[in-house]
Amino acid sequence: MRSLPFYPMMVLVLVGLGGYLGCDPNSIQLPLESVVTGARGTASSTTHYPASIPDRVANRLLIGSFNIQRLGPSKLGQPWVMEKLASVIQRFDVIALQEITSQDQTTVPQLLTYVNQGGGKYAYTISPQIGRNTYFEQYVFVYDTTRVQTGQEYSYVIQDEQDYLYREPFVGRFQTISNNPFTFRLINMHTSPSEISVELDVLADVYVNVRQYEYPEDDIILLGDLNAAPDRFQKLGTIPSVDPLIVDVPTNTRKNKTLDNILIDIQKTREFTGRAGTIDLEQMFSIDLDDTERISDHLPIWAEFSFTESTGAATAVAGALSNAFR
Template identity: 30%
Template sequence: MHCPAVLLLLLPGGAEAFRICAFNAQRLTLSKVAREHVMDTFVRILARCDIMVLQEVVDASGSAMSLLLRELNRFDDSGSYSFLSSPSLGRSTYMEKYVYVYRSHKTQVLDSYVYEDEDDLFAREPFVARFTFPSKVLHSLALVPLHTTPKAVEQELNALYDVFLDVSQHWQNRDMILLGDFNADCASLTKKRLGELVLRTEAGFHWAIDDDEDTTVRASTHCAYDRIVLHGERCQSLLRSAAAFNFPRSFQLTEEEALNISDHYPVEVELNQAAPRVQPLGPALPLLLLLLPPLGLVA
């Protein structure tokens, strides 16, 4: 006998998902986003996410983000977007910003700070932010973005564990997501060295983007550079899915057209806003069926 009404009672589906994304926007400048086809694609990528962490924003004036946000709010009228930007970060004349773009009707920034990198281990130290989260299970969530330099991937990713400890102490909360272009694959980091990272050997960290995922646009490369790592039982219990977003395929772009946007795919996770997933009932199912009133189903 097929009993869809009972299945509906048991499955956790139907709850709205909250999507958190990270995207290396490859030298995002005002002149870049001013090009119509580039702006159009960026807006459609951003509109998929409730919180997006952009990296490689190199527009010192902030004009690029202001223009991008204006067009994003015009494109998607389901609710307003806001952004939070770090100062320009770097060791030389080349500087980058981390920028959070978020749906301000669904989440708000509670606090933020640039990690104090006393030993200068990071080329671009993380700009950490704590957001409200629309769930009874998890009321707030810390995000820790990092864009590593390919020359020091292992050093920076191991130092990211110290950032995790600092954030945990700062906000007395271990539910957080570490995300960004980690350069954690191919020539920048071998599989052996990846497995030896503190974030891989210490318990409690879930690498949501698989090691064999391709987060690069070029057909000639297959590398899982961009990652999302979850920590905290409540945070991990809400995980619904994780993937790279193949925007050239979704938007029917050629490789050349896509490379005008970025040579990276965005990576994203979807979190349930409801309670954690319901575990299968197993032997308890027949008892539940006996307790339910007749449904008038035909065998």
């Protein structure tokens, strides 16, 4: 494949975790689109925040993100906590998880045992351990296999050779199980709190790189723990028509900071229904703050989408891409 020009500040390489539609991700070099300067920090005017997450229904898709705060031996040894984490995951069709810190590779399968109690059919894709020095995490996508298709071979890690990112994002390719499937890409990210002044700018480059690489897919969804409110997104907040869906809504357990978010191109991802928000864990489980913090110091966030691809050109794209899962 012919090499394409790089953005001079950094180089991004897509590192695959398996065959990716016959391409060698290590050979792909991506150009960057220009990013317009001028922070927005506001959600679409059509975004509404219901008091609680809606139930899962046939014609709607619930996508979420949850920093589950150091999933490892301590939490695995607390069945009450694991049951609560499983209850949260069961509210979603697809959820991106951050802070899997255990080196034991049976950790996520043990979590899925709780999730699938009662006959659930959830599965997961997982990144390698990512980090620096002695601290590493894994990203995970958990999804309901009765409603969504993906696989480990359709996921990859983005690495920047200049090492601007403490934990490089994990990207997954998904589509709903439907005659007219909604196809989309999720970029799972957990920024480093001490390095967001650099990482949020680099994350803007990541978004446009993934969009270029995944073309003609138009539904690119960035989600995770960004450790910043939208008014502090810097370059990430300047990509034309790419908006945060969680604005002025606290996403930490103590409800005084907006740290987590879901970003979409509001003009292209017409499948977004206009509903997004957080899950209030205290309310969901009728527990106090101390018990809530046993689960996590973050709240799960969510956004709702149509289960089928929007009409128009995007439908033709969805039909072409659906063959990748057959």
